[in-house]
Amino acid sequence: MSIDWVTIAAQLVNFLILVWLLKRFLYRPILDGIDARETEISQRVAEAKAATEKARLEERAYRSELEKLNAQKTQFLEAARTQATDEREKLKAETQKLINAERANGQAEMTKMKEDYAADLKAAGAGAILSLTRKVLKDLSDAELEERIVAQLEGRLPGLGQELQASSGASEKAVVLTSFALPEKTRARFTKSFHKLVADVPLNFETDKTQSPGVVLQLGGARIGWTIESYLDGLEGMLEKRLGMQAPHRNGGS
């Protein structure tokens, strides 16, 4: 065991050089790298925290917005539902109204048709009755009937006195028209009754086969008659008036 002072000096120098070399190539780069990495990691952690906080805030804002939108959606849906219900009710009411109106119109139309049909039926019935009556009376009429009619007219003459007297002023004769020839006895009696009212006017009896059974007295412009035709005309007028009165009454009632 010996100590070589040259070697000691050389080793001391070598050691100092090694200290410098390792400081230059090992400790500094490694420690600086660790520090830099720690700094970078701290920075990244801080950035990550900031990003997390930002994301949390954005998430909160988003959730708030979402809740608001959901509330609005519910509100809109509720409003739309209410509006749709109102619209449906309105349309339903209008439709019901239209249906009622259509039904009323149909009923009115049907009632009118029934009434028209009834009126037509009545008119046709009346016409048939009238023509049947006319035919029956015409078929059954004869001289005897006309004689009775003349008797009736004779009975009514006193009531027509003033009218006859007023008509006789301008006329020179009076004519009695019948469809059958009257018996002489009947003619004389009627002439006598006539002359009691109009004394100065001669009375002639004429026969016209085309005339309706009955008697017609012509004096100047006046024409007084009592024929089956005039009865039937009166009946027809009465029926028409009656039917005419019934129709407006029913129309007004519907």
Place this chain on the structure above:
Amino acid sequence: MNLTPDAHIIFTAFGIPVNATIVNTWIVMALLTIVSMIVTWRLRPDAPPTRWRTALEVIVQGIEKQINEITRRPTGRLIYFVGTLFLFIAMSNLLLVVPGFEPPTASLSTTAALAFSVFIAVPAFGIARQGIGTYLKRYIEPSFVMLPFNIIGEFSRALALAVRLYGNIMSGAVIAAILLGVAPFFFPVVMDMLALLTGLIQAYIFAVLATVYIAATTEGDAKLTSKKEE
């Protein structure tokens, strides 16, 4: 059989003999430096660390942690000195397994040089931290009578460091060489394995003691020094 590589002269330069201790020291220095340069070349903080870089970081941070546990304060420049001591001694001792390689730490000259560097570093760090007045004052504490004992204590500490390391490594190498002659196939392997463990422990002890001495000086805590030595 040479007990120290100092006697093994490799070549002579300018009349100065260059022995195996110096050459092997250069080899260890080159190995440490080249590996460090390769690993830390184009080191960027944003790049993911490689396996080699991670390994070096583990080593450097381990050294830093040990120093911090002893000194209880940021390592500062102390890591350059103590870390280099540890890495140099550990690498020298680990290269014991390479056939034909004589560890520089098996030379008393090397261990003496390392102990001398510690001997210089202790007052250097103490003066740098406390100032020369405060540092020198501790030699006359608790009284002026203690001055010679304190000075002797400084020298003995350095001597103990040198001899402890030299003795351990040299003995390991010598025992391995002897056993190689006695039982060439089995015992040298076992002894080399034991020497690896011993070498690492010695490197650790040397570095820790250096740290304790420096820390005790800079903190002025003499009790810490004696406690650690025990």
